Amino acid sequence: MTTDFAATRAMFDLPGDMIYLDGNSLGPLPRGAAERVGKAITAEWGQMLITGWNKAGWMDLPSRVGDRIARLIGAEPGHVVMGDTLSIKVYQALASALEMNPGRKVILSDTGNFPSDLYMADGLVRTLGQGYSLRTVAPEDVLDAIDDTVAVTLITEVDYRTGRRHDMQAITARAHEKGALTVWDLAHTAGALDCDLSGCNVDFAVGCTYKYLNSGPGGPAFIYVAPRHVNAARPALSGWLGHEAPFAFDLDYRPGHGIDRMRVGTPPVLQLAALDAALDVWDGVQIADLRARSLALTDAFIAAVEPACPDLTLATPRDHARRGSQVSFRHAQGYAIMQALIARSVIGDFRAPDIIRFGFTPLFTSFDDVARAAAILADIMANRLWDRPEYKTRAKVT
Numbered sequence: 001m002t003t004d005f006a007a008t009r010a011m012f013d014l015p016g017d018m019i020y021l022d023g024n025s026l027g028p029l030p031r032g033a034a035e036r037v038g039k040a041i042t043a044e045w046g047q048m049l050i051t052g053w054n055k056a057g058w059m060d061l062p063s064r065v066g067d068r069i070a071r072l073i074g075a076e077p078g079h080v081v082m083g084d085t086l087s088i089k090v091y092q093a094l095a096s097a098l099e100m101n102p103g104r105k106v107i108l109s110d111t112g113n114f115p116s117d118l119y120m121a122d123g124l125v126r127t128l129g130q131g132y133s134l135r136t137v138a139p140e141d142v143l144d145a146i147d148d149t150v151a152v153t154l155i156t157e158v159d160y161r162t163g164r165r166h167d168m169q170a171i172t173a174r175a176h177e178k179g180a181l182t183v184w185d186l187a188h189t190a191g192a193l194d195c196d197l198s199g200c201n202v203d204f205a206v207g208c209t210y211k212y213l214n215s216g217p218g219g220p221a222f223i224y225v226a227p228r229h230v231n232a233a234r235p236a237l238s239g240w241l242g243h244e245a246p247f248a249f250d251l252d253y254r255p256g257h258g259i260d261r262m263r264v265g266t267p268p269v270l271q272l273a274a275l276d277a278a279l280d281v282w283d284g285v286q287i288a289d290l291r292a293r294s295l296a297l298t299d300a301f302i303a304a305v306e307p308a309c310p311d312l313t314l315a316t317p318r319d320h321a322r323r324g325s326q327v328s329f330r331h332a333q334g335y336a337i338m339q340a341l342i343a344r345s346v347i348g349d350f351r352a353p354d355i356i357r358f359g360f361t362p363l364f365t366s367f368d369d370v371a372r373a374a375a376i377l378a379d380i381m382a383n384r385l386w387d388r389p390e391y392k393t394r395a396k397v398t
């Protein structure tokens, strides 16, 4: 391994006594981010005011930062742009893909997808009318469900609940064979796994940055459109910054050249500054090393927890090829168990109806974290420490 993971861990500001296994939900604060955002606020916004759009390069941030993410997901440079939230980017990608496959009306997704993706697809289908529909099948059945009625597949590579990983190469190849386009959601992929959008021939991809890419709460999403499609993809959310000439203020919309057409409105400059700083951590990281360490960390956690906690049922695939970068267990009292863990400073999360979920983020998770978290979980299970009324009252965010 050539990546120095002790060095990457030192680049995060982690609370001393906390074992943080939730970087798959909200990444921690990179040490460089506060200074960079501070500079963007005081030196840029404060001193430059509106001239910052040109002088500080704010207007180019969405594509400049997009290029840094392109390297992590195997995208061609110049084909990723930042903005909005992931839900919005799902809608954009789907709308363009559907329009590029006229004559077909079905969006195919799976029941393990994150609900927001399904809700956005449903909203789009309702807006389009005309017989468009969303079809969902079990995750294991996606490959076989791709037939010649499917216009576009909408698949999240790693299941947010179970951590099950789809076969991007095989699903994309089957979709193309059947005449369908693909939209891949990389929410639990970008910064967590090896990913080769270009090599897999993916058509569209989207993802968020506040999970494994550590941009902070509310950080912007990204969208990728394959070079062969980008100038044919009509933007459904035709905002002024996706226009060919925003400052011509034409009354008619003309899509911009290349991926810039997927921009919508004013970019979130301060969040992009935080993300840009967060991406510095990746400079010396080899994705193959990251993946190897992620599998070693998740293997170690499974090996420590399973024998010590016979009441927990592993929900994550044992097969490396089918596993993302998280480990999930099922238990009817999952919510209370997670609250008991959090009370002991082991931070994971709970996903209804019965999943306790632990994210393993190689940039900062150590084998010592794994061993300590597993020991605390074993203590909680063996001594029923979760069985207290205060652990059973659900908070707004779980």
Ligand SMILES: *Cc1c(COP(=O)(O)O)cnc(C)c1O
Pocket: 085, 086, 087, 088, 113, 114, 116, 117, 156, 160, 185, 187, 188, 208, 221
């Ligand atoms: C986290 C996540 C989202 C969240 O979407 P936002 O619009 O950023 O809130 C959407 N889809 C998937 C698959 C996710 O994992």
